[in-house]
Amino acid sequence: MTEESAEIFDDLYLGMRAGGALRKQRRGEELTHEEKEALSRWQRLSTARKVAAIGAFAVGTFGLGFTLGGLVFGRWRKPRTG
Numbered sequence: 001m002t003e004e005s006a007e008i009f010d011d012l013y014l015g016m017r018a019g020g021a022l023r024k025q026r027r028g029e030e031l032t033h034e035e036k037e038a039l040s041r042w043q044r045l046s047t048a049r050k051v052a053a054i055g056a057f058a059v060g061t062f063g064l065g066f067t068l069g070g071l072v073f074g075r076w077r078k079p080r081t082g
Helices: 002-026 033-044 047-075
Strands: none
Touching: 002 033, 002 047
16 A cells, blocks of 8 residues: 555656646747656556546645635634524
8 A cells, every 4th residue: 555655646746747847848948858758757657547646636735725724714713603
């Protein structure tokens, strides 16, 4: 299980690097060797692993937002009476 979760984090990081490289490529900027490699590795990644990495990012982002929202709007608001 630990090895599998480490792979998801690796894929997530790879996806973020590849996304940055793709954005840079669309703007017409020259890519570094590392950016070209990240983009190439992301394109070779299986669809299932891409979905898992993007899903993990989405769930993590939602969970963080939900937690912060609960802290801000739950604890510090005074309960309404009557």
